[in-house]
Amino acid sequence: MRTLKFLQKHLMTATSYMIPFVVAGGILFALSVMLSGQAAVPDAGWLAKLNQIGAAGLALFIPILGGYIAFSMADKPGLAPGMIGAYLANEIGAGFIGGIIAGFLAGFVVIQLKKIKLAPSMRTLGSIFIYPLLGTLITGGIIVFLIGEPISGFMDWMTNALNNLSGAAKVPLGALLGAMISFDMGGPVNKVAATFAQTQVDTLPYLMGGVGVAICVPPIGLGVATLLFPKKFTRVEKDSGIAALLMGSVGITEGAIPFATADPLRVIPSIMVGSIVGNVSAFLFGCLNHAPWGGLIVLPVVDNRIGYIASIALGAVVTAIMLRILKKDATELDEALEEGQDIDDLDINFEDI
Structure with missing residues (x-):
């Protein structure tokens, strides 16, 4: 501990x-x-x-x-x-x-x-x-x-592997892309998956239909979780949840990063599962996104907008439920660390973390 x-x-x-x-x-x-x-x-x-x-x-x-x-x-x-x-x-x-x-x-x-x-x-x-x-x-x-x-x-290597899977069944490909997008939120794994879909937006727009959903699910899901389960988050995290909702709506995955850095072992699996659900759902609904971007802002260029919105909602709800299950309630320790206080003198049981 x-x-x-x-x-x-x-x-x-x-x-x-x-x-x-x-x-x-x-x-x-x-x-x-x-x-x-x-x-x-x-x-x-x-x-x-x-x-x-x-x-x-x-x-x-x-x-x-x-x-x-x-x-x-x-x-x-x-x-x-x-x-x-x-x-x-x-x-x-x-x-x-x-x-x-x-x-x-x-x-x-x-x-x-x-x-x-x-x-x-x-x-x-x-x-x-x-x-x-x-x-x-x-x-x-x-x-x-x-x-x-x-x-x-x-x-x-990841780019070559994805190119070899471009003709694979939609469910495994969608699950893989969703997991990659949310794993490191702008890092190398995310970039490979996003580039794979963006470079084929003219010929295979269904790829961006799924990836566009997966891009926004992490911040939107976390924002929803702060509203539904406020006891799971610190004061600053709850304030950041509103910003995460806005960033997610315009396709900025990085809105989830403050939550992931504070609690990576619980947040990253939650957003990965949510993005997998969202990406696969968009593939199955036949959503086509004709822009190399994600989030709700691309709705004007999306075919099957209802399916696209439903996929985002499904992914966000799954993310929030995962966080409800995995995260413990915010503690005195969390608030102290958030404020940069010296925690050595706090009476805290680390077995509860």
Whole structure:
């Protein structure tokens, strides 16, 4: 249970810093897409500028996540290695899961570096120069030289595997695509599945019919869960649920990430099952989506809109029910971690987590 306490403390501390970036960036991005009326990112005018602002927030949240995991572990010397490491992880396509790994890696590296005894005259320099510099070099080096190539190869393998399955039966293909879309929410697995469907939108629009549903089920399902089962979520999570609903409606899967980072072992399986149900349902209903996008915003270019909406509803309800079953009620520990409080003095039984 000490390991669980360790992981949860640092993840939730980082999540509390990350949420404003996801919410601000995601809502502005969503508004730009919604107001454009094109079910796509606007490329001209003031809406393109609004989209640019929102995209900046979404681009920053993974470095913020990794940075504050390392900060929580190793204090200020861990901040730069964590942020830079998470940025690099995202650049090579590892997504938010890569950002989490980079954050814990940076925190561990800096903790080990701080065990090296420095002369008294060098201690201040260590915190602002030596530890951040060496921590960034080691963390960044591991990500760029050791992790980047395997991720690239893994994405190529997944792409080839999906191409070989393009003629498979709709139920297994829909289940696979739904699971991939929601597994890492913008990471390499998600990108492979989304690209597979987007590149065939003109010839096989049923693929985007399912994937368009799977894209929005995680944030919508989580938003619905915060409304139906509020005791399962902290105060900040309940507030984030409204933003998740808006982001999901315009096809921004990342609205689910704050929930997944805070409780990955319960949230990720729940949204995967929900997305599988939604994707398979859309395939079986014969929904065709003629836009390389997802969410409710593409309804004007969807064939069988009732089936499309029903598939989203089914996936969201299944997600919410899964969360109701798997998640325990939010505790004093969760609220303390969310506020960044020192939890060591709290009277909490970790066997209940």
